[in-house]
Every structure is written in structure tokens, then in C-alpha cells.
Amino acid sequence: MVDRIDLSSSSPRPHAVCLMLGLAAVLILGRDFLPAELLRLPDWLVVPFAHWINAGFAFLRDDLGLMQVTRAFAAMLEWLLDVTANILYGKNRWPRLGPLPWSVVAISMAALGWWLGGWKLAALAGGTFVWIAVMGQWQWAMETLSVIVVAAPFSVLAGLILGIMAWRWTAVQRVLNPILNVAQSLPHFAYMIPVVVFIGVGPKAGAIVTIIFSVPPMIRMTGLGLRKVPEEVIEAGRMSGATPWQLLTRVRIPTARRDILIGVNQVIMQCLAMVVLASFIGMPGLGQKLLQLLQALKIGLSVEIGITIVLIAVVLDRLSRAWAKRQPLHHAEGLSWARRHPVLLVWTVAIALAFALSLVFPLLAQVPRRDALSIAAPVDALVDWLIRLVDPVTTWLRWFLITWVLIPLRDAILWLPFSAVLLAVAAAGWAVGGWRSALVMLGFIGAIALSGWWDRAMITVYMVGFSVFLATLIGFPLGIWASASETRANRVLLVCDSLQTFPSFIYLIPVVMLFGVNDVAVVMAVVTFAAVPLVRYTIEGLRGVAPELIEAAHMSGTTRRQMLWHVQLPMAAPVMLVGVNQSVMFSLFMVIIAAFIGTQDLGQELQRALSASDVGKGMVLGLAVAFLGLAVDHLITRQAQRMGTGAGG
Secondary structure (H helix, E strand, C coil), X not given: CHHHHHXXXXXXXXXXXXXXXXXXXXXXXXXXXXXXXXXXXXXXXXXXXXXXXXXXXXXXXXXXXXXHHHHHHHHHHHHHHHHHHHHHHCCCCCCCCCCCCHXXXXXXXXXXXXXXXXXXXXXXXXXXXXXXXXXXXXXXXXHHHHHHHHHHHHHHHHHHHHHHHHHHCHHHHHHHHHHHHHHCCCCHHXXXXXXXXXXXXXHHHHHHHHHHHHHHHHHHHHHHHHHCCXXXXXXXXXXXXXXXXXXXXXXXXXXXXXXXXXXXXXXXXXXXXXXXXXXXXXXXXXXXXXXXXXXXXXXXXXXXXXXXHHHHXXXXXXXXXXXXXXXXXXXXXXXXXXXXXXXXXXXXXXXXXXXXXHHHCHHHCCCCHHHCCCCHHHXXXXXXXXXXXXXXXXXXXXXXXXXXXXXXXXXXXXXXXXXXXXXXXHHHHHHHHXXXXXXXXXXXXXXXXXXXXXXXXXXXXXXXXXXXXXXXXXXXXXXXXXXXXXXXXXXXXXXXXXHHHCCHHHHHHHHXXXXXXXXXXXXHHHXXXXXHXXXXXXXXXXXXXXXXXXXXXXXXXXXXXXXXXXXXXXXXXXXXXHHHHHHHHHHHHHHHHHHHXXXXXXXXXXXXXXXXXXXXHHHHHXXXXXXXXXXXXXXXXXXXXXXXXXXXX
């Protein structure tokens, strides 16, 4: 009884929530009688954030001379990019050693896969680069990888240093946490606009925006790993006489190695995602080619490029994961060098042979486009047949969604008075976390109203909200079904792992193929992208329910349905809410990226800001997207905490 009283007394007072919801309902029902100031924020109250940001950037660029610093850093990066470009695809720059024959690169990747994960990973890594070569995509792929090779080490180093600082000094952590929260909620395009202003366009701009975008996960994983180091390990290091520097470099970092390398994995995947999207700012490579082909609706060639991007993503993900899991090997004394390094020996012999054969057989050095294989024609034929087959269904579905769902839903959300929406979100905040959460929600959503982009933000909300709703109808049942069997769960999680490695651009190919360029295609791409975390976290939540609870429920005679609804789902709900949170964030990113195939939301305006190099407008729009994500994150996080507390009590 005491526990129940304590729990209820700590929850927010329901009458305050009911009062705010009642006021919101009154505003909605009496909309026709409201003054214009309660329908939309009047122009004289709109804060010129964009003007202030542009003035700030102009001060940094011109008065403080930051332009010279950024240009100097860009020049250094450009030199490194020239080196990797020369080696990987023969760009006419120093050191004039390249290009490496594709056979040498493929053998090297296979050897790396063998060393890290055995023959299966070797076949995947080597086979991927054989595919790239024989499909005639070598130069485009190497243009992409030449940037990742430069950007990833910078991101890892910057993230490692900042992560150590955040772990070491609480003040740094307090400053970095909100910055990282916003940074990881900003859409990709928001990073590009200031880089274009300071650097320009091209590979160096793509490299810099990639570095900035991929640093946050490394900072978080470094801090997490260092905080998880057991105190016994630290004490043992102190007892052995280690200095603070030795404790950090020889005890803490090696012990946190696994978490740090997981951060490296995330950096690499973020780098690939951004390099593909950096085609919007003149970054050559696979992303630029895919963008051109999608805009021309050349589906067969788009599929070829898409397969290559997916294969590279999977290979980089598997290699970096295998590196994170690999433990140091300690060989017995007396072993010869060849016995200690068999992979290195085989690799040395193999690449020497590959170099020699490439001089005799030029196709082993480079496969010209005219001699390359292509699956575009059969894919186009298959796509044409598939479109004709499903056209009655997709045409009806497109008509139904646009006419009866999307347009009415959009109009209904735009019809709502902004004052009623603010009251409703404040009530939601109060319901999960009291007056502090209500103020947080008002701060996030109120800032969007003050920015003057309310209608565009509401269009984004309607698309994301409807897409996440559809994704839950797919993700939750699929996750529940998969969690019923260990084998089934492992297979579905493997598919989820693979889908999460795909750069978001890839999800646009099938939906453009089936639905054309319209809002339905955007929604379907978002649904596909957003369903993955829902499936994953549903499986993990349900499989993570304590066996003792399952056994107790069985002993009490519960049916399978009762077990699911009254035991497993309530206990798994906090974890499943994390999946909903991730789904919303994925949806926001995908909606913004999909703007180039036709939407009227914040993403479309972000692309216009990028085209005009308008830093102020771009940052305001990017922050509006981030605030939407952070508002949902706050609500779901607080609700998950309440549910976890209730379950624990």
C-alpha cells in the first residue's frame, strides 16, 4: 500500500493536464471566432533568427578571420584527398603512384577480412570489390572511399580527444551533452550549408562536412567506455606505480577498447552515409551518380549503384565490428615470423602476383566501362514487368492515400491554431514529467513558432506522424512474431542489422520505382526506414523479459495471449519505446532527405537554403527539425523512465 501511495504521489497532477487539454479543445472548437494572433503567430512576433545567425557567421568569417583558418584546414585536407585519390583511382596528383590495380585492392580487402573474421568475411570483402570492378564502377567507388579514408581518422581522433575530456571534466561533459543532443538530431543538410559558405563545394567540402557529422557518436562511445572501466582495474594500475598518463593510455583506454571500437564502427558508417549525401554539394562518387540516375528515373542503373553502396556499407560495417570484437593474440615463443603472421605472408605473395599479372592482363588493373558487365537491362525489364503487374494496386493506393489520407491529414494539421497545439504539447509534457517537462516542450515547439516556419514544420509533423503510425503497424507485429522463436529472432535481427547499414538514399530507389515522385513515395520510404528500429527493439524488449516472470506466469496457468498482453508487453514497453524514439528520429532524417523527390516540408526549404548558401535560414530550419526530434525524445524518454520506475516498484 505504501508503494502505491508513493508512486501515485510522485506522478504529475492529472487535473492540470486535463485543464490544458480542455483549453486546447476550446481553442480548436472555437477556431472561427479566434483572433488571428491565436491562429498563427503574427509577423511582428517572429524572431529574425536567420538574420542573427547570418550576422554571426559574417562576423566569424570576415572580422575574426575564421575564413582563413577554415581554408587552411581545407587546403591540408585537399592535399590528403589528392594523395588518396591518386593511389586509389589515379588522380593526377602527388605521389603519382596510382592507381592501384583493382585486383590488388580486392586481394587486400579479402586478406583484411580473413584476418579479422575468417574466410566468410574474406569472401564478402573481396567479392564486393570484384563486383565493383567488373561492373565498371571502380572510379566512382574509389572517389567515395578516398574521402572516407581521410575523414574517418580525423573524426575518430577528434571524438577520442573530446570524449576523454568529457569523461575527465564534468564541466566539459555538461557543455557537450546538449550540443551532442542537438548535433545528432540535426538533418544532414544543415551541416552542409555553413561548410559551403566557408569552404565552397567539392571533395574537400564533402570531407569536412563528413568529419563534423560523424564525430558525435565517437565522443559518446569514448566517454561511455571510459566510465565503464572497473575500479578494480584502475586500482591495480595504481598499485603497479602507473602515472595518470599511463593509467589513461595503458589501462583505461585498452580496457575500454571494445566500446571505443564500436564508436569507430559508427564513425565509419556515418562517414559513408554523409559522403553519399554530400553529392548535393559537389562530392563526386557513387552518391552523385545515384542522385543523377534517380533524377533521370533510370532504375536499372540506379539499382546497380545502389547494390554497390549497400555492399560497401555492409563490408565496412562487418570489418569494423569484427575489429571491435577481435582480441589481441599472444603467440608462443619460438614461432617463426611466417607462423605468427600467415595472413600477412599470403597477402604479400598474392599482391606481388596481382601486380605482375596486371601488367600482362590490363583487365586485372582496370575494367573499362565498355568491357564492364551490367544488370541494368534485365533489371529494367523486370521493373517494367513488376510495375505493369502491380500498377493497378499502386495506382489505387497512391490515389487513396493522397486523396483520402495525406491531403485531409495535412489540411487538418495546418487548420489547427498554433496556440492549441502549444497547449496540447505542454499538456503532454506535464503528463509525463510535470511542469518542467511542460516548459521543455513549450521551449522546443515554441521556438519553431517564433522562427516563422510553423506551417512547414506542421507538414513535416504530419508526414512523420503518419509514417511512424504505419511503421508501428508493421514493426510491432513483426517484432512480436519474431520474438516467439530464438532462431527466428536471430534471423530477423540479422536482417535489421543489414538494413541499418544501408545509407538512407537507398530506400528511395524501390519507392520511386513503384510510386513515382510524390508524397506517397516519401511516406513509403520513411515507413521502410522507420520500421527497422521498431522491429529490433520489440524483439530485444520481449526477449529481455526476466525468465523468472515467464516461469511464474506459466505456473499460474496463463495462456499464450495472456502471457503476451499481461506479462511480456508491459515489461518490454520501456525498451519498445526506445524503438519508437529511434523510429521518429529515422523518419525525420528520411523525410528531409526525401525532399528532393517532392515534398513541401522543412526539407524542401533546407534544400533551397543549401542551393542559396543561406546559412541563417539553413540553421534555423535544421534546428526546427532537431527541436521536433528532441521534443519527441523528451516525451518518450520521460515516459519510459516512469514505466521503468513503475515496473521496478
